[in-house]
Amino acid sequence: MKTLKVIKIGGNIIDNDIALASFLSEFSKLKGLKVLVHGGGKLATQLAKKMNVPVKMNEGRRITDTDTLDIITMVYAGNINKNIIAQLQANNCNAIGFSGADGNTIISEKRPVKTVDYGFVGDVKKVNTTTLEVLLKNNITPVFCAITHDKNGQLLNTNADTIASELAIGFAKHFKTELYYCFEKNGVLENVENEDSVIENINTGRYKTLKDNNIIFEGMLPKLDNCFHAIHHNVQQVCIGKSDMLFNTNSKHTTITK
Structure with missing residues (x-):
């Protein structure tokens, strides 16, 4: 079974032209x-x-109302996605840009209103990898933005960490999948003030302890929930850290295990 890497990048790379060019190279x-x-x-x-x-x-x-959805579709699926594709082509990496609507790859449903109405925000319900597998077999790299659809003509703003996790799970039936979350820190930190306090391995039990002791909280929780969701659905490996972890075997980062 072949190995497939699903790699998610965020604002620390996208917002910096030099960092993005370096990463894509x-x-x-x-x-x-x-x-x-x-x-x-x-x-x-x-x-x-x-x-x-x-x-x-x-x-x-x-919160994604109609006007906001128009803007993020222009920016995510248009400006950012196509600039990434163009730079990958310049680096001789053949790539095709995707939203979840393209090839019917990711179907979501509009998030139900509980305490907050998030508007046109989607929660992933199904991933179809058939089209993507054809591309991968022909050495073409899919590049996904954070937009999905509901199969009824409606586009939906969807969390990019969740998209990465669900894609890795969807591919796990056919590949040995590895999931990498690249962000601005060296990994999950024991002390947010100390970049070197990387927790190198977190399993389910340790995650509970870290949460109970308020060592991990707020913004890191949804990311780690996506990590554990993936690892419990047949994704072989999940790592969090700076993008260096992909290219340098000695780079410090956090690995998630069962």
Whole structure:
């Protein structure tokens, strides 16, 4: 069974032209099958402000009304995705850009209203890898933005960490899948003030202890929940850290295990 890497990058790379160019150059040289997932960084917020569209957030999560959905579709599926594809082509890495609607690859449902109405935000329900497998077998790298669809004509803003996790799970039936979350820290830190306090291995039991002791909290929790969701659904390996972990075997990072 072949190994497939699903790699997610966020704002720390996307918002910095030099960092993005450097990452994509290294990514292009990675041997083997790979899928790239990217978030939206700050560009959508910047464009919304230019267009006088209010940016509404709740606990760090974007509330997506109709105007906001139009903006993030332009930015995520258009500007960011196509610039990444163009740079990969310049690095001789043949790639095709995807939203979840393309090839019917990721179907979501609109998040039900509980305490907060998040608007056109999607929760992933199904991943179809058939089209993607054809591309991978022909050495073409899929590059996903954080947009899915509901199979009824509606696009939905969807968390990029979740998309990466669900893609890795979907591919696990046919490949030995590895999931990498690249972000601005060296890994999950025991002390957020100390970059060197990387917790190198976290299993289910240790995760509970870290949460109970408030060592891990707030923004890191959804990311780690996605990690454990993947590891408990046949993804072989999940790692969190700076993108160096992909290219340097000695780079410190956090590995998630059962």
